[in-house]
Amino acid sequence: MRAVVFHGVGDIRLDTVPDPVIEQPTDAVVRVTSSAICGTDLHMVRGTMPGMQPGTILGHEAVGMVEEVGRNVRNLRAGDRVLVPSTISCGYCVYCRAGYTAQCDTANPNGPLAGTAFYGGPKTSGPFNGLQAQYARTPLANASLLRLPDNVDDDRAILMSDIFPTGYFGAQLAEIKLGDTVAVFGAGPVGQFAIASAKLMGAGRVIAVDRVPSRLDMARAQGAEVVNFDEDDPVQTILELTGGIGVDRVIDAVGVDAQRAEQGPAANAQTGKGKFDEELSEIAPEQNVQDGQWKPGSGPSQVLQWAVKAVAKAGTVSVIGVYPMNDRFFPIGEAMNRNLSVKMGNCNHRSIVPRLVELVANGSFDPASILTHREPITNAIEAYQAFDKREPGWIKVKLEP
Template identity: 60%
Template sequence: MKAVVWHGVGDIRLDDVPEPKIQDRHDAVVRITTSAICGTDLHFVRGTVPGLAQGRILGHEAVGIVEETGTGVRNFRPGDRVVVPSTVACGVCSYCRAGYYAQCDNANPNGKQGSTTFFGGPEAAGGLDGLQAEFARVPFAHTGLVPLPDSVDDASAILLSDIMPTSWFGARLAEVSSGDTVAVLGAGPVGQLAAVAARLQGAGRVIVVDGVPDRLSLARDQHAETVDFNAEDPVEAIREMTGGIGVDRVIEAVGVDAEHPERGPAAVGESEKRRFDEEGDLAAPVQNPDRHGTWRPGDAPSQAMRWAVDLVAKAGTIGVTGVYPPHADRFPFGAAMQRNLTLRMGNCHHRRYIPRLVSMVASGVLDTTPFITRWADTEGAIAAYEHFDRREQGWTKVALDTA
């Protein structure tokens, strides 16, 4: 079968690989009909999240059809259409039963102290092959699959695998409630849908911060207020917009590959640039950008978090869904402490939120399809990665038609 395979930092290929097989009685094999490319996938190719094994299939977003189930999977049969949650969970441990699926005690073969397990990730995250392939093995399939009604097609369902639940989770982390003014840092796929989630959870006002014009335009399409950090200082702009107070809540949807402003009043000075350069060397000690500049790590790993601390109101809340590897340790802790900020962060408990989100799509309350800005087929997957990596116009979110 065809699959997108990681061979090293800066090196991904479309390879022919063996089809997966049932390995455990709780497994299922799913024929993938639609997958997608995520910013997290770019972290692996850029080198900001290390630890992938050479030959690992990438991807953690998928919709598909069940092909085969193990004897322990009692709730699905071949032919069922399903969405695959990005994180893997057993469904029976104390964490899963409390809804903390991303901290499952049994999914990670590294043991109970292992990190969140997800498809297409590093060995520390379970070392599972991903979902940018024609077929995939899904462990703990009785929990790790969510059924789709016929009324929810692939285009409506693919963002329910990761991006929409992560965005919903981000708004929950930030404790968004009725009437809140919310800033979303990052207008990539998660940031776009975090603005949607904040509205659905009661926000009275949503402000989206980014530096890419067409992503800001997409945010304005949903009537979010926007701030271009290359045209104005986002901290000063948001303070002015909020009467000098700041926002009640921040959703940080950027992560370790943040970029500092290229121009304008927020452009960094030489001392800040040196600090960010040092952070970048620590965040991505192995780098391999190609001659076109693709696969280059972000040049300001802590930029989004520093802005989050500065632009939120005193006693406000910051919810972090942007990905940071364990070795990313630069954070303005003292400034946050002195302002009585609440910081909540982590990997999304996808299985907790996906069933509700499927129902919201089926009922017409939620429509994620406007946020898929490009479709590509399997043969065009590597080129799609390159366009997405360069943040080219129109490449905010890429779905892959693997069928």
């Protein structure tokens, strides 16, 4: 079969590889009908998420048809159309039962303390071959896969593999209540779904901060008030828009590829502006990585500094942007002295996805506008390059195997 394979930092190729087979009784083999490129894939290709093993198939988003199931997959059969959530979970451990499916004790072969198990990631995440391929082995399929209703097409379903649930999770962590004012930093695909989810949870106002005009246009179309941080200081603008109080909740939908403050918070205070961009392409991997290991910056990311300043006293900061395990910077003094709540984590896909599929199936929310490009998998490498360069309008790319 054809698959997008990681060979090294900056080196991915469309290869012909062996078809996957059932290895465990709880496995299914899925014929992928749609996959997608995610900002997290770029973290791996650039090396900002280290530890990728050469030969690993990339990708953690898919919709497909079940080809074959192991004997303990008793809820699915060949021919079922399914959504493959990005993270893998067992459904029976104490964490899965409590809804923390990203912290499943069972799924990660490196053990219960190794972290979230997901497709197409570094060694610490499994590693599991990813979903930018014609076929995929899906472990713990009985508890992880979700059968799709016929009226949810692939274009909509693929967005529920990772980015819609992650945005929704960000809004959940932010503890949004009816009438809240919410700021979303980063209006990439996950940020767009965080905006949508904040509205679904009853937010009164949503303010979106980014620098890419097409992303801000999409946020405005959703009803958000937009701030371009290349034109306006985002903290000052948010304070002006909220009577000097700040927002009730803030969601960081940016993460590690944010350009770090070169000389710490003081330097940013002088310029009044910093720079960030989810999947920012101007950052060369070598600036952030030494000897294959993430090199921590000299202070918290720009977006975290802005987040704690833009939120009201006693407000909530939700972090869903991706940070590596050895990153250790957070503006804790400011957060502590302003009585902030800080919640963060990897999306508990499997506990959220059924609700989202229902919202889309019953017409409560249509995610279709977030998908901007469809490419055959044979164009995958070119699609990665266009997505990496942030060509205008490239918000979300679906790959068709």
